[in-house]
Amino acid sequence: MQDIENDVRCLIAEVLEKDQAEIKPDSRFIEDLGMDSLKALEILVAVEKKFKITIPEQKLSELKTLVDTVNVAKEFLAAKEKANAG
């Protein structure tokens, strides 16, 4: 699970042009890290691509911090595994 957080941090750092160390678990993307609407979408797509999941539009507004993003990734990864198992 630690790997997921690292992967997500890495993606976010790239999109927001920050050092990974600057992406604290609860740094706010918009207020602290300068995210805009397009970069928010880019993060969503990058996470989808990395984990081969699909995140619905309603979740976009929930991606506010690293923790949020990791949680969303985990949620849909779990759903995918469940679907695959089923």
Add this chain to the structure above:
Amino acid sequence: MGYPRVVITGLGVVSPNSGVGKEAFSRAISAGVSGIRKISLFDTAPYKVKTAGEVKDFDPQAVLGRGGLRVLDRGTKLLCCAVKTALEDARINISEENSRTIGIAAGNTLGSLQSICDFDKVALSEGPQYVNPSLFPNTVINAQVSQASIRFKIKGFNVTISNGFSAGLDALIYAANFIRLGRKKIILAGGVEEFCEQTFIGFYKAGFLSEAKEGKPELSCPFDQRRNGAVLGEGAAVLVLEELDSALQRGARIFAELKGGGTFFDGSRIDKYKRGGRGLAFAMRLSLEKASLSPQGIDYLSCGANSTAEGDELEARAVREVFGKSPRMPAASCLKSMLGESFSAAGALQSAAAVCAIEKQIVPPTLNYQEKDPLCDVALVTEKADSRRVDNVLINAFGPGGSNTSVVISKFTI
């Protein structure tokens, strides 16, 4: 007429023979430095053509700083470097107070091509879900100019002119008209085109490019008997066009005046130079008329000839029609012998060169000229720059399809 005069108060250039900056460009064109060399941006093994005018070792970070370059394409970075150096040259600080009086208009026709193809490639190979939303805006044709307006906070307007070979000059005319109509005080005007494999393939497959074959060199040699096609180039040039009063009020250095321009379409096939076409002669006459000059007033004719058999012949004929035979012809020169054919950027680079030529009082040389073609009898300056009085420069840009534009740039006198 009562229209305000339009002067040139700054210059920004990114060119294959000099990199970023006006001074380096001015020196390079005076010395006749070629920017054409082996292509490095992609592997040319599958192709017979091997050379182009690339801006080599282009380092946008050195000019623009680190931030915000991640999703910008090459053309946008070329243009941004030209805009930044033009603003510095003109000593303009864009602020909340003046931002709305400043606009940008630049020629760009193929600039989004690589971005479009890359974006589409992801959709085709990985699926539409995985395209990068941040790269989507680069697929619109106005992306490069719009990105520049955002980066430099230019709030007056941003306009892209996609007129192909004449786009750079057409953008200057568009911008000058905005100033003449009183809409804006200052407009950054010029052109940009990036070199990429997609553009290369297009011109290559269309048979437009010079390639080495029996008895023919792969060479940009305008008006030369040996010419057999264009060599592609890239670059960006931005001229700061300013209403005369605005320039005087802020004590700006005035490098030259944009006296007038004329454009005249006369196409009959979308992809062929028109044999015997008179559109370019009309365009030249229109711009002379706007500048209130007779043909004899022109000291330097900056030709658009790009080393294609038909294009160069067409221009030579048009020049004869306007200027008469040899002794009455102005000193002519072809920048594309140094830089290659950079499409929408070409006219802007020629205009930047015209400003430099007026400043230095020289006509830059045409490189690679060896064998006279009786069909291309123009008074070409070859080998080295000709030091001479240069008050008025007539610049031509034209292409297959039928677009023809000319612009007159003159020494400024109050």
Add this chain to the structure above:
Amino acid sequence: MPDKRVVITGLGVISSIGIGREEFWPALLEGRSGISEISSFDTTQYPVHFGGEVKNFRTEDFLSKRRIASCGKASCFGICAAKLALKDAGLEREELEAKRTAFCIGTTSGESQIIQGLNYGWVKGGGEAVRPGLIPQSPTNMLSVSAGVALGLHGPNFVIPNACAAGNFAIGYGYDLLRLGDTDLALAGGSDAFSKIAYTGFARMFAIAPQMCQPFDKNRKGMLVAEGAGLVVLERLEDALERKAPIYAEVLGYGVSCDARHMTAPFADGMKEAIENALAESGVSPREVDYISAHGTGTAVNDREECGAIKKVFPDNYKKIPVSSIKSMLGHTMGAASGIETVACCLAIKNGNLPPTINYQTPDPECDIDCVPNVSRRHKVDIALNNASAFGGNNSCLVLKRYPV
């Protein structure tokens, strides 16, 4: 300064709800939707499947087979709309021979279908698989070059690809060229062919509505990608009067601005600036405006920001000015949109009717304008504004006036 007055004397439109003004206008007033399931490519992999494709248009009715084979779809749309506009203006090809005729066309995606075709070969088979025949048709300047060739035009020949505000920029420049005496006549407007790339991008931005475009509705779900062309004939008033041409409207001026903030997000302040510039150039006061053709894409952000701009420019009377979005019927025809909307404004002025904003169900307090909900309305229009905004922070507004008043 120039004192030449410029009028619109011919209208040409290619749209999903009608070809030519005679079909287009009744369809608009009826509130007919041109939205259908996309058929030009397979949308299986996309979450959305609807758009505004032009399905009842036979290019062969307008152009020779040879011409069609030599041009992309955006060029064909533009040429055909230009032909319709010339016919509407009562101008024959022979008359153009003796005139300088400018062609100014706006577009968002240029010949996107041609580029997609070339790129498909490139991606699947590398450089060698690229089909050479398509190459000359692919550059964006072909939109004006092919029209110039097909119609035998001589004069300024411009493509202004200012994305979804491009039509207004092109019409504005045609107007400028006439005022400056640089042309005798101008054909100006916008054209776009349905672009899979635009569709892919907007879909990925969650900007596309599932089935219905609902501008200004509280529950609006996005825009719908569409295609088409709208061009007008512009000429100097004195010339139009001399040849007794029908006059739809006078162009009083236009305004442009740039947000200089973001490539995709629209902002009320920039839109306000464009409208104010347009009013100032035209010498029109906010009280005189009778109708606004909205940019009105149906996305949450655009409609909110546009209404915000309208409220700022017309603080006292914004609820009294009808503001409708014909994108509710056509979808977003991209660079063609403001060209087609200019045609609609001319017809509104001429006929005294306003096209509705269809699919309007739930009022949105943030968009408390009068959007002419669902049914057309009789309304005298002396002054109409045509708003258009675009990627790259572009904003524009064209001002049209009844002639004679």
